[in-house]
Amino acid sequence: MLETFKLRKFTPDDLQSVMQINRVCLPENYTDYFFMDLYERFPETFIVAEENGKIAGYIMCRVEVGLSNHGLGGLIRKGHVVSIAVMPQSRRKGVAQALINAALEGMRHYKAKLCYLEVRVTNDVGIALYKKLGFEVTRTLDGYYSDGENAYVMTKKL
Ligand code: ACO
Ligand code: ZN
Numbered sequence: 204m205l206e207t208f209k210l211r212k213f214t215p216d217d218l219q220s221v222m223q224i225n226r227v228c229l230p231e232n233y234t235d236y237f238f239m240d241l242y243e244r245f246p247e248t249f250i251v252a253e254e255n256g257k258i259a260g261y262i263m264c265r266v267e268v269g270l271s272n273h274g275l276g277g278l279i280r281k282g283h284v285v286s287i288a289v290m291p292q293s294r295r296k297g298v299a300q301a302l303i304n305a306a307l308e309g310m311r312h313y314k315a316k317l318c319y320l321e322v323r324v325t326n327d328v329g330i331a332l333y334k335k336l337g338f339e340v341t342r343t344l345d346g347y348y349s350d351g352e353n354a355y356v357m358t359k360k361l
Contacts (some may be wrong), residue, residue, distance in 0.1 A: 206325060208298055210305050213242055213249040217346070220258040221251065228288035241265060241285060247309035252289070253296045259288035262302040266313045270321065282310030282361070284320035299332055311361055318361055322348060322355040333357045 207255045213221065218238055226232055236239045248264035264284050271279045284306065289298045310318055321344060322329045330340075338357040347354035 207296065208252045208254045208293070208301070210252050210301055212246060213234065213251050213261065213263070215239065215242070217258055217261075219224055221261045221263075221290055224258065224261060224288050224290055226238060227290065228320055229286065231286065231348075232339060233286075238263065245309070247312045248306045250302055250309070252293070252302055254293050254298075259293035260287070260298045260302055262287040262299075262306045264306050264310065264314050266310065271316070274322055277337045279317070280306070280313060280315040282313070282315040282318040300336065303332075303336055307359075315361055317358055319356055319358040324353045330355065330357070333359075345351070348359065 214226040216233060222232075222235065239275055244265075247332060248262070248358070250262050251258045261286065263286050265284055267281050267283055268278050269281050271277050283305070287299060287302060289302075307318055318338075319341070320338070321335070322333065324343070336359065338359040340355045342356040343356045344354040344356060346352075
C-alpha cells in the first residue's frame with residue numbers, strides 16, 4: 204500500500220496534539236503529566252504518525268516487570284500498550300498497524316519478551332487490529348473500565 208504517513212518518535216512539542224487525538228478518539232483521557240511521564244521513561248515506545256505535517260495518530264506504552272505466566276516462574280519484562288488512537292479521517296490506511304509494529308520494536312529494545320494490552324470487549328475494530336498483528340485474548344477483566352465494561356487482555360510474544 205502507498206503510505207501517505209510518516210512515523211517518528213514523540214517529542215514534547217507534540218503533547219497538545221496527542222492529547223487532542225486522545226480526547227477525540229477514546230473515553231480514557233489522562234493528564235499532561237501522565238503523557239510526559241511515559242515519554243520520559245519509555246521514549247522508544249511513544250510514537251506518532253504524521254500525515255501532511257499534522258499528527259494523525261499515536262501509541263504510548265510502558266514496560267513492566269511481571270511473572271512469565273509459563274509455570275516455571277521467573278520475572279520477565281512485558282511491554283504494555285497503554286493507549287493507541289488514529290484520527291477518524293486517517294483510519295484504514297495502516298497507520299495503527301505501523302504504530303504498533305514500531306512500538307513492538309521499541310519494546311524489544313527494552314528487552315520485553317511479550318506485549319499485552321486491554322481492549323473493550325465491544326471494540327470490534329481494536330480486537331480485529333490486534334488479532335491481525337498476532338495478539339490473542341488471554342483473559343477477561345470484569346468491570347475494568349470506569350463505566351463497568353469488561354476488558355479483554357490480549358497478548359503477543361515478542
Ligand atoms: N473494521 C474492521 N477491521 C478493521 C477496521 C474496521 N473499521 N479498522 C481496522 N481494522 C483492522 C483490519 O484488520 C485492518 O487491516 P486491513 O485494513 O488490512 O483489513 C487492521 O485493523 C489495521 O488497520 P489500520 O488501518 O492500521 O487501523 P487504523 O489506523 O484505522 O486504526 C484504531 C485502528 C487505532 C483502532 C482506530 O480505529 C481508532 O483510533 N479507534 C478508536 C480508538 C481505539 O479504539 N483505540 C484502541 C483502544 S485499546 C488500547 O488503546 C490499548
Ligand atoms: Zn492497560
